[in-house]
Amino acid sequence: MDDTTTTRLPRADARRNRERLLAEARASFAEHGTDASLEEIAAGAGVGIGTLYRHFPSRQHLLEALLREHFDALGATGRELVTSRAPWPALTEWTRAFVAATTTFRGLTGEVAHTLDHADSSLHAACLAMREAGEALLDRARDAGEVRPDVGTTDFFLLVSGVAWAHEQGRDASADRIDRLLAVVFAGIRPTTAAH
Structure with a gap:
């Protein structure tokens, strides 16, 4: 049980990070266009730029x-x-x-x-x-x-x-x-x- 829970938590966390990144990107692109800063998108989502690139290369x-x-x-x-x-x-x-x-x-x-x-x-x-x-x-x-x-x-x-x-x-x-x-x-x- 504990092993299963442990392996699922990062996946749920990764999904939340991805959804936060998408929401922030949607808002940022709407405001600033498709050239909006990826660093600012990551920061607005509460993650580092490396996390953004792991999800979206x-x-x-x-x-x-x-x-x-x-x-x-x-x-x-x-x-x-x-x-x-x-x-x-x-x-x-x-x-x-x-x-x-x-x-x-x-x-x-x-x-x-x-x-x-x-x-x-x-x-x-x-x-x-x-x-x-x-x-x-x-x-x-x-x-x-x-x-x-x-x-x-x-x-x-x-x-x-x-x-x-x-x-x-x-x-x-x-x-x-x-x-x-x-x-x-x-x-x-x-x-x-x-x-x-």
Whole structure:
């Protein structure tokens, strides 16, 4: 009994440390962006920097832990929209969700853009599943004649990531601004013959 208790205590303590680190990182990234000091995150969680690195070997690993749920949800939403909505509404709904997820923390848009092209990134797998969901929606809308044939996946993600980046740079952080910018993108990717 005592041996079992002894072996479980460090695990429970490690779990508490991990949860405190995630909570502190979430608050710090929300306030200071993704470049927030890891040392300050560790101190705010009441642990040393070594403990932070034991749980999260890099800043990207920490971001991955915070964002995996968002990205997994985007992948699941995309897969559900493929079968439940018409092509154009499905694509626009998913795109709005993508921009919302990638503006969770200032600086995240650049991290996401980087990881989509770098398979060695710890965020790559989660981003890849999300990207595949968006690509399926884009392909479906293009096949239905709702998106210009020359708009490829890379162009599409650059455009919507640009909206997310512009949003996080400006002083107007309202949802209306995202909607206005996305309306311009949506108008630009539609063929002139598509119904508006």
